[in-house]
Amino acid sequence: MGRWQELERRHYFQVARRLPVVLVRGEGCYVYDEEGRRYLDLVAGIACVSLGHSHPALVEAIASQARELMHVSNLFYTIPQLELAHLLCELSGLDRVFFCNSGAEAVEGCIKLARKWGKVRRQGAYEIIVAEGAFHGRTLATLAAGGGHYAEPFTPLPPGFVRVPYGDVEAIKRATTPLTAAVLLEPIQGENGVIVPPEDYLPQVREWCQQAGILFMLDEVQTGLGRCGAFFAYQLCQSPPDVLAVAKGLAGGFPIGAFLAGEQCAVLEPGDHGSTFGGNPLACRAALVTLRTMVEEGIPSQVAQKGRFLGGLLQDLASCHPLVKEVRGKGLLWAVELKRDVAQQVVLAALKEGVLLNNVRPNAVRIMPPLVISEEELAWGVEVLERAISQVEG
Numbered sequence: 558m559g560r561w562q563e564l565e566r567r568h569y570f571q572v573a574r575r576l577p578v579v580l581v582r583g584e585g586c587y588v589y590d591e592e593g594r595r596y597l598d599l600v601a602g603i604a605c606v607s608l609g610h611s612h613p614a615l616v617e618a619i620a621s622q623a624r625e626l627m628h629v630s631n632l633f634y635t636i637p638q639l640e641l642a643h644l645l646c647e648l649s650g651l652d653r654v655f656f657c658n659s660g661a662e663a664v665e666g667c668i669k670l671a672r673k674w675g676k677v678r679r680q681g682a683y684e685i686i687v688a689e690g691a692f693h694g695r696t697l698a699t700l701a702a703g704g705g706h707y708a709e710p711f712t713p714l715p716p717g718f719v720r721v722p723y724g725d726v727e728a729i730k731r732a733t734t735p736l737t738a739a740v741l742l743e744p745i746q747g748e749n750g751v752i753v754p755p756e757d758y759l760p761q762v763r764e765w766c767q768q769a770g771i772l773f774m775l776d777e778v779q780t781g782l783g784r785c786g787a788f789f790a791y792q793l794c795q796s797p798p799d800v801l802a803v804a805k806g807l808a809g810g811f812p813i814g815a816f817l818a819g820e821q822c823a824v825l826e827p828g829d830h831g832s833t834f835g836g837n838p839l840a841c842r843a844a845l846v847t848l849r850t851m852v853e854e855g856i857p858s859q860v861a862q863k864g865r866f867l868g869g870l871l872q873d874l875a876s877c878h879p880l881v882k883e884v885r886g887k888g889l890l891w892a893v894e895l896k897r898d899v900a901q902q903v904v905l906a907a908l909k910e911g912v913l914l915n916n917v918r919p920n921a922v923r924i925m926p927p928l929v930i931s932e933e934e935l936a937w938g939v940e941v942l943e944r945a946i947s948q949v950e951g
């Protein structure tokens with residue numbers, strides 16, 4: 558532990574706030590540290606490791622694809638990419654996809670698509686309406702879309718983003734002008750502390766976008782691929798977007814991102830966009846196996862069920878602990894908001910008892926386990942969280 562901590566301190570950019578544990582192995586919903594201590598993983602690599610650690614089908618697919626063909630670039634046709642494109646379009650109801658390597662790149666692609674669409678279809682409109690508290694990634698354009706403290710050190714940022722309060726459809730209507738090309742939103746704001754908007758928000762925004770003739774774009778990098786109890790969170794409120802970004806859970810922990818669009822707005826042409834590694838056979842095979850497993854085992858609907866179970870446990874916890882202000886979430890993406898900025902102490906106390914949690918905000922603990930977690934494991938995780946909260950309450 559000490560040696561690795563020292564190397565990190567000396568050689569790694571000091572940008573991450575890491576918990577004091579070195580993880581070396583994972584299996585199912587558990588990970589192990591150097592000393593062989595076991596932890597229940599309620600973080601899942603930030604909502605990525607959907608099928609759990611070292612899922613046999615995923616491990617086998619990655620190993621066999623690595624032996625066969627890992628990367629050749631998009632100068633050629635490769636089969637896993639096209640099979641994945643087909644499946645992802647089928648699942649989302651959208652027509653075209655572009656594969657990249659991360660969530661930020663996926664959203665960056667959506668932004669470029671909206672810019673091009675505005676240029677050719679809406680008299681040069683280029684503005685994108687975004688929400689306060691949003692998080693869309695760490696590239697300059699996605700920082701500009703997200704705003705807040707993540708963006709401040711890096712100004713000047715690319716222009717063209719108009720910010721309105723989250724959850725307020727009237728604010729979007731007021732902000733819409735002839736310069737508006739699109740609205741870009743998260744169905745639930747994960748990084749902002751799992752903020753769930755009013756139920757009719759997305760349907761109303763979608764209706765407004767149709768009426769105003771602008772693109773309705775959703776960033777489902779965190780909420781998508783089963784996390785909220787459906788393949789995509791927009792399916793929970795019947796609000797399919799024109800443009801969609803996904804990443805995190807897409808390949809069960811292997812890096813990949815994608816953006817999709819309906820045919821009517823798929824305006825990108827040869828030369829408009831590209832990515833050297835994007836859509837490589839290895840990442841696409843990992844995603845293909847992850848998605849097929851999710852479909853075959855009906856994982857999204859199981860997540861909906863587990864989400865109701867977890868939500869119940871967390872409500873009970875909230876009702877007996879004065880330190881808890883509120884719990885909120887959907888499926889297997891939840892946060893416990895505290896009345897004081899002590900989320901880190903709570904997470905450290907849980908770590909000592911063998912449970913990994915995430916202090917997503919100074920006053921909020923986020924829970925986002927592998928989607929294959931059992932109710933028994935959830936119950937034990939919440940029990941440990943409860944003890945950790947009691948300890949911090951004093």
Ligand SMILES: *Cc1c(COP(=O)(O)O)cnc(C)c1O
Nearest residue numbers: 659660661692693694776778779
């Ligand atoms: C994590 C996240 C991103 C950025 O994904 P990276 O893979 O870290 O680039 C973008 N949008 C949302 C909603 C996210 O949760």
